Amino acid sequence: MDPISAVSIAAAAASFLDLAGVVVTKGLRHHNSATDPHICDDLEIATKELDRVCATILIEDGVPSRRFTAGDVALRDLAKPCRELADDLVSELNGLRAVQSADEDVKRLTALVSAFREGLRKSDRDRDSIHQHSGENHSQPEVPATANVAILGEDTAQHLLELANHSERCTREKRILDSLRFAGMEARREQIVDAHRRTCDWILDEGQRPVSCPDPKFLNWLETKTGFYWISGKAGSGKSTLIKFLSHSPKVRQALSSWAGSEEIVITSHFFWNAGIEMQKTKGGLFQTLLFEIFRQYPSLIREAAADRWTSNDTLSPDRIAWTTSELAAAFEGLTSRDIALPRMLIFIDGMDDFCGGPEELIKILTSFARCRHIKMCLSSRPWNQFEAFFGKNIDQSLRLQDFNTADISHYVAEALEENEDFRKLRVSEPRCDNLGRQIAKDAKDVFLWATLVVRSILEGLSNADPFHILEERLRLFPENIGQMYRIMLASIEPVYYHSMVRTFEIMQFVTSTQSIITPSIPAVPDFAFLDETDPNLVENMTVA
Numbered sequence: 001m002d003p004i005s006a007v008s009i010a011a012a013a014a015s016f017l018d019l020a021g022v023v024v025t026k027g028l029r030h031h032n033s034a035t036d037p038h039i040c041d042d043l044e045i046a047t048k049e050l051d052r053v054c055a056t057i058l059i060e061d062g063v064p065s066r067r068f069t070a071g072d073v074a075l076r077d078l079a080k081p082c083r084e085l086a087d088d089l090v091s092e093l094n095g096l097r098a099v100q101s102a103d104e105d106v107k108r109l110t111a112l113v114s115a116f117r118e119g120l121r122k123s124d125r126d127r128d129s130i131h132q133h134s135g136e137n138h139s140q141p142e143v144p145a146t147a148n149v150a151i152l153g154e155d156t157a158q159h160l161l162e163l164a165n166h167s168e169r170c171t172r173e174k175r176i177l178d179s180l181r182f183a184g185m186e187a188r189r190e191q192i193v194d195a196h197r198r199t200c201d202w203i204l205d206e207g208q209r210p211v212s213c214p215d216p217k218f219l220n221w222l223e224t225k226t227g228f229y230w231i232s233g234k235a236g237s238g239k240s241t242l243i244k245f246l247s248h249s250p251k252v253r254q255a256l257s258s259w260a261g262s263e264e265i266v267i268t269s270h271f272f273w274n275a276g277i278e279m280q281k282t283k284g285g286l287f288q289t290l291l292f293e294i295f296r297q298y299p300s301l302i303r304e305a306a307a308d309r310w311t312s313n314d315t316l317s318p319d320r321i322a323w324t325t326s327e328l329a330a331a332f333e334g335l336t337s338r339d340i341a342l343p344r345m346l347i348f349i350d351g352m353d354d355f356c357g358g359p360e361e362l363i364k365i366l367t368s369f370a371r372c373r374h375i376k377m378c379l380s381s382r383p384w385n386q387f388e389a390f391f392g393k394n395i396d397q398s399l400r401l402q403d404f405n406t407a408d409i410s411h412y413v414a415e416a417l418e419e420n421e422d423f424r425k426l427r428v429s430e431p432r433c434d435n436l437g438r439q440i441a442k443d444a445k446d447v448f449l450w451a452t453l454v455v456r457s458i459l460e461g462l463s464n465a466d467p468f469h470i471l472e473e474r475l476r477l478f479p480e481n482i483g484q485m486y487r488i489m490l491a492s493i494e495p496v497y498y499h500s501m502v503r504t505f506e507i508m509q510f511v512t513s514t515q516s517i518i519t520p521s522i523p524a525v526p527d528f529a530f531l532d533e534t535d536p537n538l539v540e541n542m543t544v545a
Helices: 003-032 037-061 070-098 103-133 147-151 154-180 187-191 218-224 239-248 250-260 283-297 299-305 307-311 325-337 359-370 385-391 405-418 421-429 433-443 448-463 468-477 482-491 495-513 525-533
Strands: 227-232 265-271 344-350 375-381 398-400
Touching: 154 283, 154 299, 154 307, 187 265, 218 250, 227 239, 227 359, 227 385, 239 265, 239 344, 239 375, 250 265, 250 344, 265 283, 283 299, 283 325, 283 344, 283 359, 299 307, 299 325, 307 325, 325 359, 359 375, 359 385, 405 421, 405 433, 405 448, 421 433, 421 448, 433 448, 433 468, 448 468
Parallel strands: 227 375, 227 398, 265 344, 344 375
Antiparallel strands: none
């Protein structure tokens, strides 16, 4: 329904409420004081006016071009019996003029008043339904007054116009948010393993920090500082897990309250991923993810930051209109540079070394964000020279994860082995089992992923009933670093499978470098089952729709 029709029916509904209230009030007064000769006249006038308003509602139903919501239909269905009740009430009033003291007539009037009370309650519910649906299928930015609004008081008419404009504002906000969302937006975050129990706590809780570990000063940065905080670490050291842990921690928001004061707080994040789709490794994906999260939490910013989108009639179109990179950059520029009321924002950005545009370009983008005093950013990456030179200069706002991982890795290995029943049984007869966990933690060299993979191998050996010396051999033969491990994995593939392996890699490269309708996210292992039955030219024949 368009806004004009919505306001017309809503106005009639509001009049119905007002007049029904008059009928109920005067009816009760008549019941308690039947000797007043003017009560019947006043009540009849109010009842006839109620009948007229109900007729107005029913006239709207006869207009062929009108599109009605569920709330409109409910109000129409209510108007019909209300007209019948109004006719009955007028008849009763005429009878009461002749016999005002008749108990039977008073009882009948009381029954009609009760019916109007029920109508009043139902109309109130239907009015709420109309307010919820009045924004459907319309595109006019402003709602002019109509003849039907004139029957209301000025305050009520203004309120209804404000409701209609609010409905359109909500529609525009939702359409813009929907246009920013893309398939795979949360994929990388969801794939990152959650922090193991009682690991990562050291960064937010001094009591959980080993004496040998320095103070990372992260809490102080949250509470009082601005700019960047950089977390660096080796590949597989657990940077992404730490960023995910921090982005979900209520302690982070609590610490930010000291910095934000009475202002609102928005926490958002983006996880770069070079193995993912294009939007997970480009600046367009960065802008789009951050804008979506910021607008979702603080929708009042949309109108100012995305002004061109807001005023465009295309925004109300059911078709999704893609954003260009320049449009996204302009929207973020509008968000951070214009004189608008901003909440305090903490932005987490993980995997800067997975950004496909190069470190210099990313540093330039992030620096433009940081010019806004309402924004601070926590970043993570491997210790590339460009990042080290720019973000590593301030030792109070950076940390090397390998300096803090030793205790967490030791805790994880000990707990993972202790939870295994076969390990506990073996330890009874083999005291050297306790040394196995300590050796794993030591050989990990602060790389959490390496420790995780070794523990997985040891647990597999325990399930195979391997004796202790075989478990030691598993540890001894395990590659010393992640890169070497991958090379060994590839070398272990038999030559007969080389062709299938290359085809699989080609398909992965294709689906992660295009926005294809073939798959909205990274394929899982079962998705490749069809490869055994396809022709060798499958990759060349694939097209992007």
